[in-house]
Amino acid sequence: MASKPSERDPLLPRRVSGDEDGHDSETGKKTVKKGPLGPLEIPRSTRYGILAGIWTATFLSKLWFQRRHDDQHPLVLPSISSEFNKSNQASWLGTSYLLATCTFTPLYGRLCNVLGRKGANRAALFFAGLGVLLCGLSTNLETLIFARFLAGIGGGGLTTTSSIIVSDMYSLRKRGLTQGVQSVFQGLGLGLGGPLGGLVTDWLGWRWAFLIQMPLFCFSYILTSINLNYVTELLNPEQGKGKSAKEILKRIDYGGSASMMMAVGSCLLFLSAKYNEGLPWSDPFVIVSATLSALFAVVFIVVEIFVAPEPVLAPTLLKLRIPALVGVSCFLVETCSFSIMYFLPMWFQTVVLTNASTAGLHLMPNSLSMSVGSLFAGWIMHVTGRYKTINLIFGMFPFIAACFIYQLQPDSGFWVSWFSIVPLGFGNAVVLQTMINNQMPVGIGLGQLFRGVGQVGGVAISSAIFQSKLEAELQKRITGPDSQAIRQNARYVATLPPDIRALAQESYKVSLKSVFFFAAVMALVAYIVRLPELTNTPQIPDKHLDSRPRADKGQQPDKNSDSDSQDTQTQSPSETAKVVEPSNGRSSPTM
Template sequence: MVENSSALASETQPLLRTEHVVPRAHHLIGPLDISRPTRYGILAGIWLGTFLSALNQTLVPTMLPSISSDFNKAHQASWLGTSYLLATCTFTPLYGRLCNAMGRKRANQTALLFAGLGVLLCGLSRNMEMLILARFFSGIGGGGLFTTSSIIVSDMYSMRSRGLTQGIASIFSGLGLGLGGPFGGVITDWLGWRWAFLLQMPIFCLSYLLTSWNLNYITEGTGKSSKEILKRVDYLGSGCLMLSVGATLIFLSVRYNEGLPWLHPAVVVSFVVAIIFSFAFLWVEFCIAVEPVLAPTLLKQKIPILTGISNFLVATCNFAIMYFYPMWFQTVNLTSASTAGLHILPNSLSMSFGSVFAGWMMHKTGTYKRINLIFGIFPFIGAVGIYLLQEDSGWLQSWFSIVPLGFGNAVVLQTMLIALLAHIPDSSMAVGTGFGQLFRGVGQVGGVAISSALFQTQLKTELEKRIHGPDANQVIDKIRHSSRLISSLPTDLRRNAQDSYAASLKSVFLFAAVSTLLAYIVRLPIPDKDLEHSPKRGRLQPDPSSGSSSPTESLEEESTRR
């Protein structure tokens, strides 16, 4: 009888157990099936990385006077921002492909290594050229940290919960953006500007260790040949994009920052090269690239195009304000670098609050359109408030006019990311994330480069109107190249310099206001869509022997994950 029972049992069981076919199956855990401590370890690691990336975006502006004075090359100072953003703009879209080719862990750590190396070289730089190159290396990784972080969060959470989780992630990036200016100013006044870079290295190491320990889940397609996928990465398109944007930056710099005439060889060559490689980039993307960085399939769709244009204009406004708002207080109100940097902090705190608010609202309502319509106009209100600043403006306007800008832009960026991902296939999630980041990166470059060209052109005009005499040109050049000289100028000359900087900065703030208003108009046709409240299908399924169950729930998703 026992033998019959055994035989019956054996006949009802599969001849080959799963664990015998794949001996290590219990290690192949998907992103929806990892334990809660592991999930939080992953989030801590990637969010430390995004914090550092955001910190380095706003770290430099308050240090520019000190760096420019050390190297005596203030006319090249804008390249410290644009070189970082050029690298971010060019390499960020590649990380969507690299996440599929290398896996999430290696792609994230590649970005982290580039960012860390760049920051270390910044602290060790001995001249302006080396510092600009180091900022470029840092930007290669900085943009990748944002992209890989978004992709990893998208792996682990449903569409509806993703907005809330990305909102919490924005607290870290918001803190980075907010603390960059004050941190750079305080450390510059206390220890010197180099230490503002070097003190970041332990945090880079901690981020690397956390992802090494925890970021080990498997996603669909991981088993494909990395070598074959890497061959399909659009290196040619990325190179054309970098040369196109880089040549445009050089043109704006030599024509407007340095004031060279239109027929000067540097102006003509950079302008022609920019046009040639712009068309070359489009040709490569539409005709040659196997997996183009620009994703022409998304360019044929209404929603990706509108969200991309919105991202571009929002980023243009954000970076025009962040790079020049502290300068108002240093050059017009004559405050210290640390105090000027602190004026960015309300913006970043409001961005963090706005991101969490937008994520919470999308999580609760399952929609994003109404939130965008109501709060998307806030950035324009904030930019107008900044434009109306005066030297004798009270503390309320000086410190809090920037709050609507930060809150509104955070809501916009959160809702536009979800709108983009909600209207593309699941299989295009990584590429779509890179697509949105590409437009945002170009906007960041444009915000700094265009506003810098506008500022320098206007500043030269304003100074020439107010300063006269036999040595006027020499005095004007000194004031343009080193804003720290303003406080030490004779009273009459100092007054003229302050008024010139005020008028020039107002032109930048007006440019930012127009950009954000256009962004609001562009977003109006984007339709609403109900957000699903369960994880995406098609991800790697857990092995039954792994025993993973309830610990995999997300922050507010325990009862709805399956």
């Protein structure tokens, strides 16, 4: 039985502040709290259960993330297009996924505040699992493309909610290493998607490449349902369940999401019609798609500024130096990365004349280096508590890699051919890890928005550059119907007579180098944008990443340490969230 309070007891109980392992930050003793636990107060076993659940889903979301055509996925997509006899539409299997990811990923930063972390993660998991299931059950290509779109709605959300959940459970200094481990699962998904999909397709058929993932989706759902029950200070103890469904639905930016999807989709149609299909500017389809893209872009801006109660692209964020810098950097980094990843295998298939499987395997070093780079960045931030220096040093690596790739020749040796791409993955991983690691939920959503636009833009712009250049080069060297067939089918090059094949190889070589040059320029611009010396003022504040400065008894905090009152970036996500959500229901983020 508890003893009666005495006159020496405080009138109000002292609030216990704990760390990620549930220890009191002042006494160092294990704390036990009654009632709902916050993200820093949950037991370590619960935290590991949450991580296992969200990382399993993250791995699955990346398995089919960057697949555009049979040059990238040499075994699965040809089987699909052959069954449906519509290989000319197979590229939409990848494009639909990217379009959905770009459009809906930013919503999950808001949904984490509206539905709670668990609700938002469940929504993402539902759409991803449903999309994958429908892919395996599709009876025509149109249904399959729609299923890929559904999978994209959830796939991008799984990445965003995973980052936000990790940000909740770990302090700024510790979360870098944890998110580095998360990036390993993403890299494994990116790197193993092609080989695993090909093996399953050869063994059981292409449908099972999708259906075999369903048990893992169920495993992720069970783990998160059991363990993901912490509360944040932004939400009520029921993680938003007290709000009615009508109130929750009102807070979603439908107009912004729809107008952005139409703007990006119309832009993709325009680029495909003008440069992939070679239609003239006077063609009605080209005119209409370009006009719609510009029109919906204007509608999106108007909706975000004047209409949406909680906009996908919060205008107030763009007025702040750090969020704007993060967004621009993410866009340029992803544009460079996807331009190279989508066209490097084509170099080996059309210029070097390797088989499609070997050409696709040249992306494996990039996936592995991304995982290593994320772990390295997380470890450095964990040990030193700083992140600006490694961003400046290793942020130059993508430009170096793009220059190496631009210098590739058909007779380049083994090491150059296989490992020129390694600095790209390593450098981009370090940059993205250090740029997004210290953002609040809405800031993470903003970064994911610009990453999605950069991914779509990288594919679309580089495709336009490549196709227009290839058409011009082929017309200079080859006449007759072979020219069009060579441009539309990269595999056709290896079957040509030796004299025509040499001309086609040279045309592809020149065209692909123009794409690699574009990627190098994007990487250099991304680095310049982040360069502090550009304006003689630090654009990326180099701060100690401890969530709070701690002091032993009898000691004062270090005067050089950053305090919570100086910059909201040093606060925990739940504390920052209180600044994000004003009482009037419209966001006014402060970072």
